[in-house]
Amino acid sequence: MQRGRVRIFGYEVARWAVLAVFAILLAFPFYWMFITTFKQTLDLYTLQNNPFRFNMSPTLEHLKLLFQQTKYMVWVTNTAIVGGIVVGITLVLALPAAYALTRLTGRWGQRVGMAIFLTYLVPPTLLFIPLSRVIAILGLQDTIWAVVLVYPTFTVPFSIWLLMGFFKSIPRELEDAAMVDGLTRLGAFVKLVIPISLSGILTVVIFTFTLVTQEFVYALTFISTENSQLISVGVPTFLVRGDVYYWGSLMAACLIASVPIAILYNLFLDRFIAGFTVGAVK
């Protein structure tokens, strides 16, 4: 028994050692953003100072600069607007499609669903050149409407796939009963299936929103004016003036945008993973 206890203790120590090393490596840049945000400029650029601690009193100067003298809030607003509209488009397209492919189209619905999911593998870096011309012809370049049009191309396929998994778990008998009670198929979908799928819908909303904030390539390609930027491109391109890096404000900008998104995403992570692993995990 004694040996067993030593062994379990050994596991625990090894586990925590592994976790500590990885957690520090993975989270360190965010700690670094945090400490840089509140350090005085002189403190940041004095090589003799220990960079891990505050050598001078903390300051809010970088945050003031960020909010008062840059377009950061404009980019945050743009990102929120684009996120909201893309969420709307995604729900309108993906909800009926996912329901139809799980319930109404028989065996080949699953195949079509798979095909739609596979379009998620077509990379933006293959499509961005032709799309840039399409956007130019439509006159949408340098407006947020360019990305409003294009972002659903990756949010819709993944959302359909997620929702199909969700609808499959609803017992058919529920809809059958509702239809016996006089609802049409469409009525059953709107009045019964959608309300009981709220958590699946919420997952799609969060997922779509986080994908919009993370996207970089399309936003970089289609939008080059400062006033139409989203956060992901505005911060790395427009907060750098000439060759001068305002590291304090830059880190503040990264931190403020990252943490809320990270928390939201984390809450719904298990469902996203279920989407990626459908088929391989039983």
Add this chain to the structure above:
Amino acid sequence: MAIKTDPPASAKLPPDPAGVQPPRHEEGIAVTVPWHRTPENRATLLGIAMFTPAVLFIAVLIGVPFVLAFVYAFTDVKVGSIESHYVGLENFRSILQSPSFKKALVNSFIFTIISQVLVIVGATILSVALKDRFRGRGFVRFLILLPWVAPISLGAIGWKWILDSLYSVINWVLVVLHFYKPYSAPMWLGEPHLAMASVILVHTWRLLPFSTVIMLAGLTAIPKDIPEAAEVDGAGFWRTLFQITIPMMLPIIMVAVLFGIIFTFTDMTVVYVLTAGGPYDSTQVLPSLAFFTGILAGDLSQGAAISLFLVPIMVAVTYVMLRLAHKSEIA
């Protein structure tokens, strides 16, 4: 569309538990119901109406540009040009002769292979360590997930500061530990090999959490009694890990690798933010070269030709993924 629900002829039959389509009509009743009025066909029609908008949207905004990418690669289309001409393989000939392209092609493979090996090894270790429930697991998981869930362009900016030529915290530590004299510490993003290593490590940092949670999903799906039985039978931790757990995880490791390859081979964000392909193309990869050529320099046709080199990888991954899905359908 209005859908009338006059009770179908089959309504009196008991509901079919297996979901098999009910018979179209009862015997003895003359069949005059038009094709589109039978319940199962009406359901199909409604289904088609419900998924068509999404499919159309995807076909137009993914399918059309996908085809156009091939068309552009064989023409001389430029930004702002009104007409374009077929030029055959001219674009491919000229990119294959360009040193930048060769560099980018080789770099793309180095970038993908090394970062994927690191990601898979790291994710396997980390997922095994995270498998059981313990106090503080949620918080540890949150910390570990940060690189994946935060926007990558912002995470990469954080790294640009950490790897700064003058104020790098890594260099500060190296100097304090006397590995380097002050002002002679490495320029992480300024020297070709170090820049490549930095780009690879930052990308690994970004993808590791994603692969870890995918593998974690696979690990928790393994019935607990199998590894436990092995341990009761005297197999130690390592033997159970390598002979039971990892083999059972193989399909899920495959899924993580496949997504990882796509997310790495076709990504340019880390390279663009950290080095913009430099110094001297030493970190240039195919997607970033396609961007610089096709978008910034405005040579759409050459850019499209470069990005077509992503297609074989994409097709190979898709093929393996379909095989996997097919297998699990049979199983």
